[in-house]
Amino acid sequence: MRILPLIISSIVTTGLVVALNTKLLLPAPLGKLLSPQQGVWQNAESSEASFSEDFKFPQLTGKVQVYLDDRLVPHVFAETDRDLYFVQGFLHAKFRLWQMELQTHAAAGRASEIVGKIALKHDREFRRLGMVYAAESSLKEMEKDPQTKLACDAYTEGVNSYISSLTESSLPLEYKLIGYKPEKWSNLKSALFLKNMSENLAGHDNDFEMTNAKNYFSKEDFSKLYPSYQDSLDPIIPKGTIYGKPSIELKVPTDADSIYLNKTDIAVTTQEEKPDRNNGSNNWAVSGAKTKSGSPILCNDPHLGLNLPSLWYEMQLHTPQLNVYGATFPGAPSVIIGFNDSCAWGVTNGGRDVRDYYEIKFKDKTKREYWYDSAWKKTEFRYETIIIKDSATYMDTVAYTVFGPVMYDPSFSGGRASNSRYFSVRWKAHDKSNELKTFMQLNRAHNYEDYLSAISNMKTPGQNFVFANKAGDIALRTQGEWPAKWKGQGDFIMPGTDGTYQWQAMIPFEETPFQYNPTRNFVSSANQDPADSSYPYYLGRGYPLYRGIIINRRLQNINGITPKDMMALQTDNYNVFAEMAMPLLLNNISESGLAANEKKLLRFLKAWDYNNAPYSRGATVFDVFWTNFGKLVYDDEFKNAPAVILRPYESTLLQGILSDPTYKFLDNISTPEIETLADIATIAFKNSIEELEKAEMEGRLEWSKFKDTRVNHLTKLEPLSRLHLSNGGGTHSINATKSNHGPSWRMIVSLTSKTEAYGVYPGGQNGNPGSRFYDNFIDHWVAGSYYPLWMMAAGEESSNRVQWKMSFTN
């Protein structure tokens, strides 16, 4: 034996293995990652891969057959609900496990466990908002109800059966790349997933930003910059609807108007992460009187952040008592948006303000007692332990008052509150509710009464539920359990010492605005105000107006409707906002003094047909010009404003100049001259030239290239994302596709005796980036095409649409 060479070469070998198996020396454990039998190569799914497989699980009570079609959509045929939801959980996990875990970790404020310190602020924010507290209270309700408990239990078992079957080599790609392993699923995780949707859809507020604005501006300017009602509004429930006398009489606190005037110490200078204000959607239903077939057609396209793997997963769920098809959430049982043999339904976000802040006065720094209605009240505490990858664990103590958790305090400003004061959040999503029951019942609904009973469970996030059935009914209800607010309540931070500022009651179900078989023969919603100002409860402000206007105009003027017409409408790029703004603005841009190339850019604008078509250059010119116009009008007024402030909505500016060409804010207050609309429009156009010429030089003047739509992988890793998609549309178009946000599931259901349905989402059924089913729907979605949705019937097992079969037995 040659000892020395043996020792040296053994050390070299061991060193190599350690280096290649850990992140000690290399940024990634390359040996482990690239081992062909265990590493990422195992995630490279063969293009001939078969998904057919036989499974045995003792938890099942009978046989379950799953037929996978050519788009990898599973058609699940089970004998009992229990088996059905078991297999739904199993399939969600098989195709989407990593995203389910990531999203529920993020919801629970546990992202730091996966990605490290960088997520600590997010985690603290979510813990302090009380996300886990809210999910726990929801879980209690879900488990009290036998129907939802059974579904959740079976679903969780299904997910866990899949997790137990995982080996080093079959782990999803992202676990290997990041270097961790999945933990067991639980019913709490399903509750967290749904609570995450509440945060996404009902977590938006501008209370600090509005409070600062109210302090900063004079009363007169404030009401002009932030009007609580827009004239051009075409509400969800049409103007002129008669509302009864409200059953709740609200007592307005005596100092409500003046309380936050001239208090200027709230602001700080950075911005927190906030749910996208544009988390919106379109839905509508037309009655048989307007369709070619004589049966209703229902359409829905929820607009959300566009991610890979997609938020949605398509499925058909079938038992002897149930047959439903649609988009499901990997993370929860049942179908969320879809149709069954009798009816169809869809949602848009209700968008009312259900998250308010109260300033708390603690007795001392221990936060053990706070002043409320002339007495010291005891605080409750929740201790949050945040585990951080590669770092020490972070402990956070969150005080709870009668309102809810004290989200912002000197230890955590969230980038928006003051670092010296205490703010408790009152959030509707903390209240007891069982939203899952809504979907369980809708999946089984036959008629209008079933629909009403189902959606009465939907409390937060409030949604505009559209409905149509084969009996010919259409309906839309602005559903949610909404706090009855006095005018202006919750627009600003409220005092936490005075109980009269509390939410006093919830609006009764009977007083929720709705429409059922209206004479106009259609119902629609696009996140605009639910009702006009004659509705007796305060509805808040800041609703998007324009998609609603164009949808209603189009629906009013079309008859003999076919599903094809509805596809054209869902993908309509017409920009009604530009239609309203352009004539006035064009008249006011002075052409004299423009250089040749500037004139050319102006011609693009003049020749534009208000379509945000992918190739349109006019749309780009308008977009840049309008942004510059808005800046020019308001920048002078906001020059010394606190950083945490709300800028006026686009609709406010447009209404302002349309109704008054001498709109007060047009004048630049830092110059001695009084600027007119013509001055400002012309300067704004000139200010746009530099950006436009740069875009032109880089070949990005066409709208789709300028907008540059992308669908990001949840890690934002570019190689796993789809970039530079050539979509038209935009914020104010029915096709509300923005750069990373837009129609996340387009669905059209014609309720003829044999249902005819179409749908598409920007993703693919398999969450594995190494699969050809990872993003195969995207090009179809970009092109505005649809797939026929196949509601498979018993007896069609040998159809050539069935590509693979999975069978599950006990």
Add this chain to the structure above:
Amino acid sequence: MKFIVSVLVIALLSLAVGLFFPWWTIAIVAFIVTSLIPQNPLRSFLSGFTALFLLWGALAWLISSNNEHLMASKVALILKMGNSTILILATAIIGALVAGFAALAGSFVRKK
């Protein structure tokens, strides 16, 4: 002859242990094989190196071709390795180096 036998045995055994054990067990395989089949150190090193270069290279290439290099081209970009061919080569070389050095160590076990 010994060289070819060593290469074949190391490759086949590595394939087998890879089904059940962590990837680095290829080092143990290479070490044992060259300690049992005597060759000079250079030849031992080369037999381990060649065996895993061929095995991992072939496996990666086969998997990747069946996948139309979909996964490899994405992961290659994430790992900053340019394209799928480089990723396959990197895979082959990593296996080869580990097995090569283990094989070298194995050759020193025998008394010369």
